[in-house]
């Protein structure tokens with residue numbers, strides 16, 4: 001592990017056992033995140049992005065879910081070996097998470113100030129007065145000019161964008177080493193989305209933390225990320241710098257995602273969506289999981305799941321088309 005590595009996910013498998021079937025939501029995922037890095041996890045709905053992040057946080061509903069295999073190391077320490085009590089500390093102090101839907105994550109009966117202060121008292125042992133002061137500071141940091149007033153307000157008094165800012169303040173309240181944001185902006189309009197993402201970058205710089213941003217929207221990725229992990233059928237199919245991924249995409253799925261991206265510069269261009277749908281996690285095809293939708297598919301594709309290989313320096317791809325080029329051999 002280099003000094004810069006913050007999080008390492010190795011061979012992660014998270015399955016759901018339901019009515020005699022096994023849904024392989026996350027099925028052998030490997031990646032790492034360096035300090036100061038913004039990494040995006042992208043893929044269509046149902047590809048296993050949220051279950052990956054919830055596995056890192058160990059918030060998988062169990063049963064029916066279970067982390068079957070793998071390691072999740074934060075600064076070299078395997079989180080999967082921790083007790084629930086120790087893991088609660090990690091959630092309170094080391095990793096902050098912003099969930100998809102802000103209204104469900106804020107409690108309607110407590111003020112914004114109370115909800116921000118509570119985890120600081122609980123996890124960091126702050127007294128109530130200091131926690132209240134810090135709540136005001138955090139709200140200012142995330143762009144509430146009248147933060148002294150905002151702490152006294154209730155969630156329903158704020159707009160969706162404002163509530164999402166509160167969620168960021170809350171996730172940042174422990175100065176986390178890693179901020180995980182699961183589709184943090186999908187419910188928001190485009191201008192607010194851009195503001196929220198800028199804000200996350202500012203906060204990241206201030207604390208030298210890392211961000212894992214989960215999104216199905218590649219447009220978001222281009223603006224904000226250093227590196228991109230493309231996920232399909234519970235597996236990473238491509239891992240490259242954002243620049244490489246946009247200029248030199250390799251996996252046919254990545255190419256499909258890029259082609260289905262609206263191009264603001266050329267309004268007339270027709271979008272080409274990827275035919276078919278993500279296979280259900282309890283019924284993956286044999287071989288490459290994307291093969292049934294892939295225009296390059298050949299017989300060999302249905303025989304074995306391709307390995308994720310380093311095709312060019314720091315550019316990994318899981319596709320038989322690239323197996324003869326570069327990378328290590330089995």
Ligand SMILES: Nc1ncnc2c1ncn2[C@@H]1O[C@H](COP(=O)(O)OP(=O)(O)O)[C@@H](O)[C@H]1O
Pocket residue numbers: 016018023024025026043044045046047048049050051052061064280281282
């Ligand atoms: N609570 C659950 N019970 C059973 N299966 C689940 C549950 N949550 C997720 N899954 C399975 O895991 C797959 C991936 O889910 P998820 O990680 O939420 O996808 P994404 O976030 O990429 O849209 C789903 O398609 C489903 O098969």
Ligand SMILES: [Mg+2]
Pocket residue numbers: 049050051182
């Ligand atoms: Mg999701």
